[in-house]
Structures are given as C-alpha cells and as structure tokens.
Amino acid sequence: MIVRRAGVADVAVLADLRGIDGDGILSFAGWVAAHAETHLPFVAEIDGAVVGAAWLLIAERVPGNGSPERWYGDIQSVMVREEHRNRGIGAALMSAILAEARTRGLLHVTVHSGRRAVDFYLRNGFSHHRQLLLWEPADA
Template sequence: MENIGIRPARHAELAAVAGLRWEWLVENGSEDLGEPDDFVRHFVAWAEENARTHHCTVAVRDDRVIGMAWLAVVQRVPTPRAPRRASGDLQCVYVVPEARDGGLGGRLLRAVLDEARELGLERVTVHSSSRAVPAYARSGFAQSPRLLQARITRG
C-alpha cells in the first residue's frame, strides 16, 4: 500500500468523495438514484454546509481518493462536571473494491478515532453491516447493551 495517505479531505476532493458515496450506494443495490452530476453538486453543498459537524477523512493514492470515513460530531447536554461534552458517529466508511483487504479500512478507522480523541469525544458509535462488524471490532468497537435505537418511519 505504498503512496497511500490518510488525511482530512480537502475541499477540492469533495466531488471525488461524493463519487465514492455514489459507488457505495450502487454497490449495495440502490436503484433510481437520479443523475450522478446532480448528486455530486448536492453532496458537495451539503459537505460545505455541515463542515463544522461532519469531518471527512480520506485515503488517497497518487492523488486519487480511494476511501473515506466520516465522523459526525454531536454536542451533548452539559453536566456540572463536564460543561462541554460531545460524542461521535462514524458514518459512510468506504474503500474502493480494488483497494480492500489490505488494511486500508483499519487505517481510516484509526485516523477517525485519533481525531475523536483529539476532539475529546466521549464515545464513537457506528451502524455497521454484518460484513464489517469484525473490522470495527478489531479497531476497538464493541457491542453495548445500553445503546438502543428506534427506527423512525415516514408516513
């Protein structure tokens, strides 16, 4: 894995990151996605609008973005002992198929968790596919009997 860097995404790379998100959706069976160019424009605008709370880390090989991981930072209700609290949610981890199984996903996860530590986050959660659970476990994620979720249906 020579010539691969792991670092925060640059503004000029957001269109490439949008392309990775598109690839992930297609790879996972999404249909009727619309036009890729429309999605890229929307995605880049969204990333710019949410840059304070959504941090993108990329894997780059020879100036080509080949992987991404997003850290969504959520401010938490303060306590007397911790007036500034936050947690994170790991989102949209993706590595292009030809670069998988070489540890690149683990490098992305380590970079995001390092950033979470630097930001002083209390915890980082992730909603994983069953295929990716072992990779997250290797990076220190564990199941929690107290972390629950409710699915919100539209209608």
C-alpha cells in the same frame, strides 16, 4: 498510502464514493460546505488517487452537572473501493478518525454497522455495548 482530512477540492471524489453524480454533485457540495464543522471527511490515497473515505460526525450531548461540554462522535459512510479492500485501508481510516476523536476529547465514538462490517469494527477497537439501544419506526 496517505490518510488525511478531506477538503473542498475532494468533493467530487467524495460524491463518487457515495454514488452521487450529475446534478447531485452540486447539492452534495453544498451539503458538505454547510456541515463542515460537524461532519469531518477523511480520505485514503494511493499514488495520489483517493481509494477510500470515512466521515466523523461530531455532536454535542446535553450538558450535565459538572460537565458543561459533552462531545461525542459517530462514524459514517465508510467506503473503500472494491479493488483496494483487505489491504489495511479501512483500518488506516479508522486510526485517523479515532486519533481525531482523542485530540478532540470526545466521550465516545459510535458506528451503525452493516452485518458484514461488524468484525472489521471489532478488530479496530469497537465493542458491543449493552446500553446502546435503537428505535426504528414500525413502517420502516
């Protein structure tokens, strides 16, 4: 297995993993290009075929006294094709993303997880945090 940063040549497979097809691919490709500095896709390949992907959003917090640059990350859109699950592919994607976060000196990395994936993130170094709160509109 190889885990690597995805590039322009991977847009079609990234779209496929997100369930985007037909006319949506062109729009998705434009979105990926427009967000290339803030949304970093990583892919996992087996025998040259992409079997999973995950994205790292890089964002900047408001500067603080003595901290002019405060960058953080958020993991988004983690997907491993069903026939390749439970083989360490998700963990390899997390390892690559967290290595990127360390290299960039990010303050922290968050993830908004579905219920079924919480244990996966806990096994990969994440923890529940008492200060992270969520607001959702009443009509959501």
